[in-house]
Amino acid sequence: MRLALLAAAALLLPLAPLAEAPGGHRAGPAALTAVTVTADAPPARRTVSAWLPYWDQESAYLQALRHADQLHTVSPFWYEAKPDGTVGAHPGAGERLIVDGLRRAGIRVVPTVMESMPPGALAALLTDPARRAAHADALLATADEGGYDGLDLDYETHATTGDTAYPAVRDGYAALVTDVCARLRAHARSCVVTVLPKTATSGRVWDYAALGRAADRVRIMGYNLHWAGGAPGPLASTAWYEEVLRTATALVPADRVELALPAYGWDWSTRADGTPKGRAAHVTWKEAEALRRARKAPYRLDPASGTPYFRYARGGDTREVWYQDARGVAGHLPVLRRYGVTHTALWALGFEDPALWPVLAQGAPAPAA
Numbered sequence: 397m398r399l400a401l402l403a404a405a406a407l408l409l410p411l412a413p414l415a416e417a418p419g420g421h422r423a424g425p426a427a428l429t430a431v432t433v434t435a436d437a438p439p440a441r442r443t444v445s446a447w448l449p450y451w452d453q454e455s456a457y458l459q460a461l462r463h464a465d466q467l468h469t470v471s472p473f474w475y476e477a478k479p480d481g482t483v484g485a486h487p488g489a490g491e492r493l494i495v496d497g498l499r500r501a502g503i504r505v506v507p508t509v510m511e512s513m514p515p516g517a518l519a520a521l522l523t524d525p526a527r528r529a530a531h532a533d534a535l536l537a538t539a540d541e542g543g544y545d546g547l548d549l550d551y552e553t554h555a556t557t558g559d560t561a562y563p564a565v566r567d568g569y570a571a572l573v574t575d576v577c578a579r580l581r582a583h584a585r586s587c588v589v590t591v592l593p594k595t596a597t598s599g600r601v602w603d604y605a606a607l608g609r610a611a612d613r614v615r616i617m618g619y620n621l622h623w624a625g626g627a628p629g630p631l632a633s634t635a636w637y638e639e640v641l642r643t644a645t646a647l648v649p650a651d652r653v654e655l656a657l658p659a660y661g662w663d664w665s666t667r668a669d670g671t672p673k674g675r676a677a678h679v680t681w682k683e684a685e686a687l688r689r690a691r692k693a694p695y696r697l698d699p700a701s702g703t704p705y706f707r708y709a710r711g712g713d714t715r716e717v718w719y720q721d722a723r724g725v726a727g728h729l730p731v732l733r734r735y736g737v738t739h740t741a742l743w744a745l746g747f748e749d750p751a752l753w754p755v756l757a758q759g760a761p762a763p764a765a
Contacts, residue, residue, distance in 0.1 A: 661719020
């Protein structure tokens with residue numbers, strides 16, 4: 397049934413992208429987050445990229461088709477780099493109906509290769525030239541076998557490498573990216589590198605300058621200012637984006653920077669003093685808004701961060717939810733414009749506030765004269 401649905405959706409594409417499903421803009425949150433698109437607003441441009449989660453890829457794929465006029469690239473979250481240098485596949489990786497359907501919609505398919513290696517494993521792989529070269533071959537083979545439009549490299553565990561080993565790991569990763577990007581480009585394929593956000597005081601996070609020279613897009617994860625393992629608070633803020641983009645554009649050309657925006661949030665259980673009792677639970681925008689309405693919690697927009705939040709009680713616990721919606725993104729887009737950053741990404745398709753898409757369209761650059 398699911399494959400039939402995907403096939404049917406793909407067959408519609410030569411005629412038109414799928415329309416937004418009826419009722420997509422639901423009462424309550426839609427009224428709170430709706431942003432008027434004025435008559436002189438620029439038309440939608442293909443400047444938005446988005447990840448497609450493999451654990452909900454059918455609905456995420458259909459969401460991509462609905463917004464094909466805005467999507468430049470979709471990165472299915474399909475592959476994982478292994479300590480031995482091979483590339484493993486997540487469930488559903490390489491699904492041809494999805495690849496072909498996205499392409500027919502004019503969207504580039506650039507799958508993500510992530511990694512979650514144990515301590516020391518990525519360092520061992522990156523600092524051995526022979527192993528690093530073999531891993532680069534495995535990455536190119538993945539792109540070749542899938543016939544993809546490129547790859548997105550999302551390697552993160554080297555951020556926790558000890559101080560003594562870190563410089564070598566940082567340089568080894570830059571060498572890997574430089575090699576892989578050059579080989580992808582030689583075959584007219586895109587090379588995207590996903591990185592953690594960096595500020596002047598955030599310490600070492602990747603060699604932005606080297607990655608910016610090598611990659612077509614440096615995709616900065618503009619979220620988790622507050623995260624599941626820390627204290628409650630906004631996932632992003634205007635002031636934080638100022639720092640992140642000031643740092644990034646000093647090292648990477650602005651036209652290669654892509655700021656990834658959150659379409660999710662965290663639900664913390666808190667003590668009387670506001671400190672967390674444990675790790676927060678992940679919620680998509682849809683889940684957060686459904687929870688807020690069910691608990692009859694008022695919608696609040698934090699003036700400091702420009703993001704929504706609410707509190708509620710459950711089983712004797714006080715809980716605090718911070719998330720992102722269209723209204724919050726609309727308040728943050730002027731920061732991107734100030735730094736000349738016109739490319740955005742979304743984590744992830746199917747998580748988001750439906751009103752986000754017209755907001756992103758307003759944030760697109762004006763057509764060239």
